[in-house]
Amino acid sequence: MNSEEIEKLKKAGEIAQMIIPYAKGFIKKDMLLLEIAEKIEKKIEELGGKPAFPVNTSINHVAAHYTPSIDDKSTAKGLLKIDFGVHIDGYISDNAFSLNLEHNENNNRLIHAAEEALKNVLNEINSKMSFSQAGEIIQKSIMKHGFAPIRNLSGHGIAPYIIHAGKTVPNYDNKNDNVLGEGYYAIEPFATNGNGSVHEGGESGIYALIKKKPVRDELARKIIQFIEHNYKTLPFCSRWIVKEFSSRALFSLRILEQNGIIKHYPQLVEDGGGIVSQAERTLYISKDEVILC
Ligand code: CO
Numbered sequence: 001m002n003s004e005e006i007e008k009l010k011k012a013g014e015i016a017q018m019i020i021p022y023a024k025g026f027i028k029k030d031m032l033l034l035e036i037a038e039k040i041e042k043k044i045e046e047l048g049g050k051p052a053f054p055v056n057t058s059i060n061h062v063a064a065h066y067t068p069s070i071d072d073k074s075t076a077k078g079l080l081k082i083d084f085g086v087h088i089d090g091y092i093s094d095n096a097f098s099l100n101l102e103h104n105e106n107n108n109r110l111i112h113a114a115e116e117a118l119k120n121v122l123n124e125i126n127s128k129m130s131f132s133q134a135g136e137i138i139q140k141s142i143m144k145h146g147f148a149p150i151r152n153l154s155g156h157g158i159a160p161y162i163i164h165a166g167k168t169v170p171n172y173d174n175k176n177d178n179v180l181g182e183g184y185y186a187i188e189p190f191a192t193n194g195n196g197s198v199h200e201g202g203e204s205g206i207y208a209l210i211k212k213k214p215v216r217d218e219l220a221r222k223i224i225q226f227i228e229h230n231y232k233t234l235p236f237c238s239r240w241i242v243k244e245f246s247s248r249a250l251f252s253l254r255i256l257e258q259n260g261i262i263k264h265y266p267q268l269v270e271d272g273g274g275i276v277s278q279a280e281r282t283l284y285i286s287k288d289e290v291i292l293c
Contacts, residue, residue: 001184001284005160006291008091009184009284013293015049015086016093016282023082029101031076033057034068034239044086052085052092053163054206054237063150063190063276064268065204070239070247079107081278087234090160093293094186096280109145110191110277117141117149117171117189118279122292125187127285130177135170138189142171148196150276153268155187158282161232186282194274201269205238207253207262215259219245220252224261235265 001009023040037055044051054067060078068074076099083096098114100107117138124137134155142149155169170176171189209227223241230236241249256262270276284291 005091006284008088009093009293010291012049012086012088012091012093013282015044015047016084016095018047019043019084019086020095020097024097024099027076027080027082027099029076032068032072033074033076034070034072036076036082037068040082040084044084049086049088052087052094053235054240056081056083056096058083058267058276060275061194061270061273062201062267063153063192063198063270063278065206065265066267067204067206067237068239069205070242077101079104079110079275079277081276083278083280085163087161090232090234092158092163093282094158094163094188094280095282096188096278098277098279106193107275107277110147110193110275113142113145113147113191114189114277114279116145117191118187118281121187121189122281122283125180125283125285125290127181127287128179130179131167131169132173132176134180134187136173138170139172142189142191145191147191147193150190150192150196150198150270152197153188153190155185155280158184158186161234163234180285182286184282184284186280188278188280190276190278192270192272192274192276194270194272194276197271198268199271201267204265204267206235206265207237207257208235208265209233209261210263211261213259213261215255215261217252217255219248220255223249223252223256227262
């Protein structure tokens with residue numbers, strides 16, 4: 001990455017770091033998830049960034065990929081994970097934190113385990129660390145607290161306008177002895193008191209454009225243009241599209257999905273019904289330094 005690109009990434013990271021205390025300051029139990037997501041997305045824009053994907057507000061055994069729909073009545077409770085991204089011209093800072101909205105000691109310990117796993121990796125990370133070493137640190141940190149890491153969720157490489165690019169940073173020792181090298185990664189440990197794996201659950205309303213093809217439906221064509229212009233290959237959600245085009249757009253989104261033009265990301269649910277916590281941070285590793293962003 002050249003210095004201009006690194007500056008964009010740093011700026012995205014600075015905005016993300018301002019969002020965390022802002023969000024922690026206003027999120028309360030029983031607040032509408034819709035209000036939480038929209039406040040965070042609005043604040044990202046006020047601070048000069050753009051949301052890199054819809055704010056995810058996943059609760060308890062839902063590990064990831066829940067964003068409120070436009071008329072969502074669900075409220076904050078339990079162990080709430082806020083996973084959000086900020087981008088500047090496609091340079092993305094991907095972050096997450098967890099909140100315990102009950103008086104529940106187990107939730108506190110789960111959150112602590114994920115946060116400590118992340119901290120322990122960040123303390124040691126450099127270009128010569130292997131993927132398996134990063135995974136081993138996460139696994140041991142989480143298991144020390146009596147919990148399991150989620151093995152089929154992982155950190156990931158990032159590229160401009162691509163939230164999951166190529167390489168996987170495992171949450172357990174997966175025996176991949178290749179080194180991280182120079183690169184741009186999100187590290188995201190998930191801890192659970194369940195099985196340590198997730199399966200695909202209900203709809204999330206989160207999508208991304210995967211392949212442009214002609215469609216007959218006129219509204220669907222307009223939606224493709226809107227997505228290309230505003231999100232390119234980044235994830236977006238039905239809530240954003242309905243806001244622009246009214247609820248008629250939901251039918252067009254279905255057509256786009258059936259035609260393989262957009263891809264839907266289902267909710268990811270813990271296999272054993274366990275409660276899941278998450279912590280996440282983005283970083284850029286160069287030959288001789290690690291830049292948190
Ligand atoms: Co991520």
